[in-house]
Amino acid sequence: MNVEQLMRCARAARMDVALAGTEQKNAALEAIACALDAGRDAIKAANLEDVNAARASGMRESLIDRLTLTDKRIDSAIEGVRTLIALPDPVGGEDASVVRPNGLRIARRRVPLGVVGIIYEARPNVTVDAASLCLKAGNVCVLRGGKEAIRSNIALAKIMREAVASVGLPADAVCLCEDTSRDSANAMMNAVGLLDVLIPRGGAGLIRAVVENAKVPVIETGVGICHIYCDKGCDHRMAIDIVENAKCSRPSVCNAAEVLIIHSLEAAALLPRIKAALDAKNVELRCDKRAWAILRRSENVKEAVPEDFRTEFLDYVMAVMVVDDVQEAIDEINAHGSGHSESIVTNDYGRARQFQDRVDAAAVYVNASTRFTDGFEFGFGGEIGISTQKLHARGPMGLEALTTIKYTIMGDGQVRR
Amino acid sequence: MNVEQLMRCARAARMDVALAGTEQKNAALEAIACALDAGRDAIKAANLEDVNAARASGMRESLIDRLTLTDKRIDSAIEGVRTLIALPDPVGGEDASVVRPNGLRIARRRVPLGVVGIIYEARPNVTVDAASLCLKAGNVCVLRGGKEAIRSNIALAKIMREAVASVGLPADAVCLCEDTSRDSANAMMNAVGLLDVLIPRGGAGLIRAVVENAKVPVIETGVGICHIYCDKGCDHRMAIDIVENAKCSRPSVCNAAEVLIIHSLEAAALLPRIKAALDAKNVELRCDKRAWAILRRSENVKEAVPEDFRTEFLDYVMAVMVVDDVQEAIDEINAHGSGHSESIVTNDYGRARQFQDRVDAAAVYVNASTRFTDGFEFGFGGEIGISTQKLHARGPMGLEALTTIKYTIMGDGQVRR
Numbered sequence: 001m002n003v004e005q006l007m008r009c010a011r012a013a014r015m016d017v018a019l020a021g022t023e024q025k026n027a028a029l030e031a032i033a034c035a036l037d038a039g040r041d042a043i044k045a046a047n048l049e050d051v052n053a054a055r056a057s058g059m060r061e062s063l064i065d066r067l068t069l070t071d072k073r074i075d076s077a078i079e080g081v082r083t084l085i086a087l088p089d090p091v092g093g094e095d096a097s098v099v100r101p102n103g104l105r106i107a108r109r110r111v112p113l114g115v116v117g118i119i120y121e122a123r124p125n126v127t128v129d130a131a132s133l134c135l136k137a138g139n140v141c142v143l144r145g146g147k148e149a150i151r152s153n154i155a156l157a158k159i160m161r162e163a164v165a166s167v168g169l170p171a172d173a174v175c176l177c178e179d180t181s182r183d184s185a186n187a188m189m190n191a192v193g194l195l196d197v198l199i200p201r202g203g204a205g206l207i208r209a210v211v212e213n214a215k216v217p218v219i220e221t222g223v224g225i226c227h228i229y230c231d232k233g234c235d236h237r238m239a240i241d242i243v244e245n246a247k248c249s250r251p252s253v254c255n256a257a258e259v260l261i262i263h264s265l266e267a268a269a270l271l272p273r274i275k276a277a278l279d280a281k282n283v284e285l286r287c288d289k290r291a292w293a294i295l296r297r298s299e300n301v302k303e304a305v306p307e308d309f310r311t312e313f314l315d316y317v318m319a320v321m322v323v324d325d326v327q328e329a330i331d332e333i334n335a336h337g338s339g340h341s342e343s344i345v346t347n348d349y350g351r352a353r354q355f356q357d358r359v360d361a362a363a364v365y366v367n368a369s370t371r372f373t374d375g376f377e378f379g380f381g382g383e384i385g386i387s388t389q390k391l392h393a394r395g396p397m398g399l400e401a402l403t404t405i406k407y408t409i410m411g412d413g414q415v416r417r
Numbered sequence: 418m419n420v421e422q423l424m425r426c427a428r429a430a431r432m433d434v435a436l437a438g439t440e441q442k443n444a445a446l447e448a449i450a451c452a453l454d455a456g457r458d459a460i461k462a463a464n465l466e467d468v469n470a471a472r473a474s475g476m477r478e479s480l481i482d483r484l485t486l487t488d489k490r491i492d493s494a495i496e497g498v499r500t501l502i503a504l505p506d507p508v509g510g511e512d513a514s515v516v517r518p519n520g521l522r523i524a525r526r527r528v529p530l531g532v533v534g535i536i537y538e539a540r541p542n543v544t545v546d547a548a549s550l551c552l553k554a555g556n557v558c559v560l561r562g563g564k565e566a567i568r569s570n571i572a573l574a575k576i577m578r579e580a581v582a583s584v585g586l587p588a589d590a591v592c593l594c595e596d597t598s599r600d601s602a603n604a605m606m607n608a609v610g611l612l613d614v615l616i617p618r619g620g621a622g623l624i625r626a627v628v629e630n631a632k633v634p635v636i637e638t639g640v641g642i643c644h645i646y647c648d649k650g651c652d653h654r655m656a657i658d659i660v661e662n663a664k665c666s667r668p669s670v671c672n673a674a675e676v677l678i679i680h681s682l683e684a685a686a687l688l689p690r691i692k693a694a695l696d697a698k699n700v701e702l703r704c705d706k707r708a709w710a711i712l713r714r715s716e717n718v719k720e721a722v723p724e725d726f727r728t729e730f731l732d733y734v735m736a737v738m739v740v741d742d743v744q745e746a747i748d749e750i751n752a753h754g755s756g757h758s759e760s761i762v763t764n765d766y767g768r769a770r771q772f773q774d775r776v777d778a779a780a781v782y783v784n785a786s787t788r789f790t791d792g793f794e795f796g797f798g799g800e801i802g803i804s805t806q807k808l809h810a811r812g813p814m815g816l817e818a819l820t821t822i823k824y825t826i827m828g829d830g831q832v833r834r
Contacts, residue, residue, distance in 0.1 A: 015751075015775055015777070019774060019775070098796060100794070100795075100796060104785055104789060106795055106796075113807050113808075114777065114807065196807050197807065197808055211632065212632045215628065215629045217637075217806050217807070217808045219808070220634075235830070238830040241830065241832050242830065242832055244832075245832035245833060246832075249832070249833055249834075334432075356825050357436060358432055358436070360432070360531065360823075361823070362823065362824060363823075363824040363826060364823060364824070364825055364826070365826045365827075365828060366826070366827050366828060367827070367828040367829055367830055367831075368521055368826055368827075368828025368829075368830070368831040368832070369831065369832045369833050371832070371833040372521060372826065372831070372833055373824075377517070377833070378517075378523055378824070379515060379517060379523075389634050390530050390531065390613050390614065390634070390821040391530075391614055391634045391636070391808060391809040391821070392808040392809035394821050394822050394823065394824075395822070395823075395824050404807040404808070404811050405811050405812070406777075406778070406779065406780075406781060406811065406812075407779060407780040407781070407790075407795070407811075407812050408773045408781055409780060409781070409782045409783070409785055409789065410782075410783050410784070410785075411782060411783060411784040411785030412784055412785075413652070413655040413658065413659065413784055413785070414784075414785040414786065414789070415658050415659055415661075415662035415663075415666070415785070415786045415788070416662060416666055416786050416788035416789055416794070417666075
């Protein structure tokens with residue numbers, strides 16, 4: 001079956017999935033959780049073939065790590081599915097209802113998006129995450145993962161489809177595109193009338209390609225050029241902890257910080273202490289002129305080029321800039337940030353307020369690490385991605401981001417004069 | 418100034434407009450209303466030049482009508498601006514706030530989109546509508562109207578910019594692109610990082626071109642292939658009134674009905690009565706085989722081709738189809754409708770429910786005309802367009818559709834472990 005036929009099957013199934021009751025959807029999720037548990041040997045066997053092939057083809061170890069499904073990761077996927085069962089059903093309710101002067105009752109009902117396409121890379125855990133989030137929100141998904149994970153994905157999709165069918169829902173609630181060529185991705189980007197939305201999950205190149213080429217509606221996710229600004233008079237201990245956490249706790253993810261901005265009155269005392277904390281992970285600092293003047297005798301420090309202040313390093317590298325006031329920091333963030341997560345460390349009420357009001361990003365923190373921008377940390381019970389655009393959803397996208405609205409209007413013969 | 422420079426000016430002004438208080442924004446709107454009133458002679462003089470040039474170039478009278486600004490239309494634009502003043506400010510409030518177990522307080526604040534681009538045709542009333550809606554929601558707009566209306570638009574923009582500046586807001590809150598070439602439209606579609614959203618308003622061709630070519634986020638508006646389904650056992654008088662209103666009250670707009678679907682048990686009696694009502698406006702009916710069997714001896718009736726059931730006629734033309742049950746009507750609507758507005762005329766509770774649950778459209782009516790899908794009729798005090806996509810906004814887009822969210826997070830040193 002080619003991807004267009006697959007999308008047509010998904011489309012045909014969408015209304016039955018959309019109208020499934022909460023109990024039936026939860027039963028399907030529980031069946032998925034049980035089937036993943038029971039099927040873990042088959043999943044790991046398929047995954048081992050993927051990993052061996054990837055290793056033979058010379059894939060980098062960090063990517064092989066993302067590709068690998070261990071028992072622990074399968075447990076975590078199962079736990080993720082069960083977390084969704086416990087969450088309220090996002091669809092069906094009407095959150096506003098008015099009676100107009102002519103007697104028409106207009107209500108706004110939350111309904112599923114319909115058919116959600118997801119293009120992602122060689123991370124088979126996304127297959128379970130995405131399918132179960134879509135299902136809980138009443139959507140059918142069309143999953144198109146990376147070719148290196150295809151055997152794992154086929155095994156996972158087979159298990160999930162059987163589980164869904166076992167509770168009387170269409171197996172096509174979970175559709176996997178087995179064609180991992182560029183053609184299938186292009187077909188999904190052009191599937192006007194077949195896909196209601198397309199979500200790319202992965203590196204900046206993938207996301208850019210989908211955003212620029214898709215004719216179907218897209219939600220842009222993920223690129224994070226996040227800043228920590230250490231304000232005049234900030235608590236140095238807190239600043240050190242937050243910068244260290246935001247940079248080092250997991251540098252490969254989008255909510256990790258890439259740029260440190262520091263007030264000129266604090267820099268001389270604070271910057272060397274931050275540097276010392278970051279040295280534990282051998283973080284390379286790329287410094288503007290004023291930071292360079294302070295740190296130039298240290299190891300692992302370079303003079304920055306302008307590009308360093310607009311790069312998502314995803315690594316133990318951090319650009320450093322010294323500024324003279326909070327507005328300068330805000331301007332830098334609004335000019336070169338990616339609108340993901342930004343944080344100020346401050347003790348000043350007015351500047352905290354100014355920063356949160358004027359920084360144009362999905363999540364704006366005072367005195368906390370940017371690493372909290374995440375569906376689980378926000379209490380959404382999971383996420384389909386983190387939106388860095390402003391339309392439809394912004395920040396971590398949980399179940400509600402996978403829904404839309406429909407106006408239902410009840411009349412008794414009204415016509416418009 | 419070319420359009421890229423214009424968009425940069427808009428971008429530079431966006432934060433001041435976004436953070437303007439409700440009183441200042443309302444003062445700007447009142448200043449616009451007064452200035453439009455005081456400046457109507459200049460507006461009409463500029464508009465007359467546009468109209469004369471258009472007529473000389475052979476523009477159709479229906480389009481010249483849309484281009485023309487009369488005193489009545491200026492009054493209506495002023496009234497629209499004043500309606501916005503009375504509406505609540507959609508931005509600034511936080512609609513959810515939770516404290517997480519680690520003590521982080523996470524709130525969801527409603528904020529402006531930022532810079533809103535609008536590409537439209539030769540309808541100068543859109544210039545005032547769009548600018549004032551954007552302003553009330555704290556957005557800066559970049560307006561790019563059709564070349565035939567450029568003199569009117571320049572006059573209107575000048576008046577509005579002066580009015581905005583008179584209350585201390587940046588004049589660049591209202592930016593008009595004076596370059597009406599294809600190049601400027603393309604530049605806007607490609608303005609990643611400059612425009613936060615692009616909204617096309619106009620005919621199907623314009624909208625399709627923008628949706629397919631834009632690299633910036635787009636909200637699709639407008640195309641309406643709307644159906645009226647007359648169910649088994651429906652009230653014939655109500656059915657006639659609703660079909661007549663949905664087809665004839667203003668056939669050139671997107672919420673007018675294009676297709677009549679009628680249950681086979683009602684068709685023989687009801688179809689000739691509907692035909693008689695539509696004869697007052699010489700509506701041409703394009704009939705499927707079963708409708709043709711009933712109406713073939715009448716005037717102004719043709720046999721339909723399949724294309725007739727997926728065409729937005731925007732004229733006194735209607736396709737007619739006979740079906741055997743409500744599900745057949747729903748399937749036809751979901752297959753060939755545009756997801757705009759759909760209506761069932763029925764006395765049956767179960768089928769009313771089935772229709773509203775299963776029809777996949779922005780507005781689904783029971784026993785009312787589709788003509789009500791409109792920001793004013795829905796009580797939104799205006800609209801920037803009617804979204805027929807599912808992302809971000811669906812149906813009439815009022816002020817809230819011109820906003821997004823920002824998470825504000827207050828901590829006291831939290832880091833993620």
